[in-house]
Amino acid sequence: DQQVKQNSPSLSVQEGRISILNCDYTNSMFDYFLWYKKYPAEGPTFLISISSIKDKNEDGRFTVFLNKSAKHLSLHIVPSQPGDSAVYFCAARLYSGTYKYIFGTGTRLKVLA
Amino acid sequence: EAQVTQNPRYLITVTGKKLTVTCSQNMNHEYMSWYRQDPGLGLRQIYYSMNVEVTDKGDVPEGYKVSRKEKRNFPLILESPSPNQTSLYFCASSLKVSSTEAFFGQGTRLTVV
Numbered sequence: 001d002q003q004v005k006q007n008s009p010s011l012s013v014q015e016g017r018i019s020i021l022n023c024d025y026t027n028s029m030f031d032y033f034l035w036y037k038k039y040p041a042e043g044p045t046f047l048i049s050i051s052s053i054k055d056k057n058e059d060g061r062f063t064v065f066l067n068k069s070a071k072h073l074s075l076h077i078v079p080s081q082p083g084d085s086a087v088y089f090c091a092a093r094l095y096s097g098t099y100k101y102i103f104g105t106g107t108r109l110k111v112l113a
Numbered sequence: 114e115a116q117v118t119q120n121p122r123y124l125i126t127v128t129g130k131k132l133t134v135t136c137s138q139n140m141n142h143e144y145m146s147w148y149r150q151d152p153g154l155g156l157r158q159i160y161y162s163m164n165v166e167v168t169d170k171g172d173v174p175e176g177y178k179v180s181r182k183e184k185r186n187f188p189l190i191l192e193s194p195s196p197n198q199t200s201l202y203f204c205a206s207s208l209k210v211s212s213t214e215a216f217f218g219q220g221t222r223l224t225v226v
Contacts, residue, residue: 004155032213043117043203043217044156089156098163099210100171103148103156 003027004092006104014112019077021107023090026071030092030102035064035075038087038106047088048075080111115140119204119218126194126225134189134221136204144210145187146171147179149200150220156203162187163210194225 005024013019023033031052036044050057050064050073057064063076077084090104117138126132138145146161148171158171162181176198178190187206191198204218 002155034213036217041219043205043219045217046214049213091156093213098169101158101215105153105155 002105004090004102004104006088006090006107008107009105010108010110012110012112013080015082016079019075019080019084019109019111021075021077021088021090021109023073023075023104024071025073025092027092027094028068028071029096030094032093033064033066033073034091034093034101035062036089036091036103037084038089044089077109080109082111082113085109085111115216117204117206117216117218119202119221121221122219123222124224126223128195128225129193132191132194132223134191134202134204134223136187136189136218137185138187138204138206138216139185140206140208140216141184142206142208142216143184144208144212145181145204145206146215147177147187147189148203148205149173150203151200159189159202161210191223194223196225199223199225 003026034049035047037047038044066073087106087108089106094100120135143164147159148156157173160179162168202221205215207215
């Protein structure tokens with residue numbers, strides 16, 4: 001029972017264009033959503049988050065959009081750079097006595113120079 | 114430099130031989146956790162600790178033990194490793210359990226033969 005789904009295992013984008021990574025979830029009780037980036041042989045690093053009461057959060061080239069009615073969030077990277085090539089994990093936070101973080105399976109982004 | 118350090122980075126062991134993966138953080142974080150990453154399954158939480166001497170099971174705790182005797186250290190113990198514990202393991206820490214940003218170690222690739 002995958003509560004957080006990243007249906008695209010991989011994505012290729014030309015340098016300078018927009019990268020859009022998608023994430024779907026099933027539990028309406030999630031209160032925060034996060035994106036992590038992971039390079040090979042390194043641990044994930046935090047990228048950006050959004051509260052469930054917002055619909056957009058922006059940090060430089062990275063913007064996360066949340067559509068609660070569709071239970072869908074997306075990460076936009078504009079403009080994409082070769083250094084953005086990594087695996088991106090979507091995660092959601094749930095409070096059920098304590099906080100739990102549920103991760104998606106990741107999307108591998110390749111930015112072509 | 115603020116970091117989470119795991120050791121070893123790579124380990125090949127035989128079934129049944131007890132092993133410990135160490136994790137240490139230098140950020141005075143209260144919350145620490147262990148995840149395993151498997152193909153097609155994303156990151157799944159094994160155990161977590163909200164503070165010294167406070168630990169609890171995550172989603173996949175079977176076959177693992179942890180301890181939190183000091184704030185900075187959170188070792189993962191496999192008393193009798195089995196091949197299905199072959200995986201990539203990550204330790205993570207955050208200021209508090211409610212913090213949305215977690216800091217991950219570089220990972221430990223464990224192979225049990």
